[in-house]
Amino acid sequence: SRYKPVFLDSDLESELPVILAWYAEDVTRLVEKEVQEVEAEIRAKYPEAAFIELEPDSKDTDMRALSNIGTKSFRASERDAMTRALAHLARTLDNR
DSSP, rough: THHHHHHHSSOOHHHHHHHHHHHHHHHHHHHHHHHHHHHHHHHHHHHTOOOOOOOOOOOTTOOGGGGTTTOHHHHHHHHHHHHHHHHHHHHHHOOO
């Protein structure tokens, strides 16, 4: 992961807010790129589509992730999801 050395080599006491801001920006860019890829697939299949609206569909929109932090299964699930997201982000950044 690109962020591992950043977290390990930084003074987290002073730099954590900036690192988390960068990370959040990269996650936002990753989601934006995924939305663009889905839109491109839809346009390829339906070229006549004038407007494509993609909306998140989550049952957890009113819940904060930290509310489940104490459960081992949640942590494992989140760790797996983040590993996949970071790998995708790394591939995306490498393709620039």
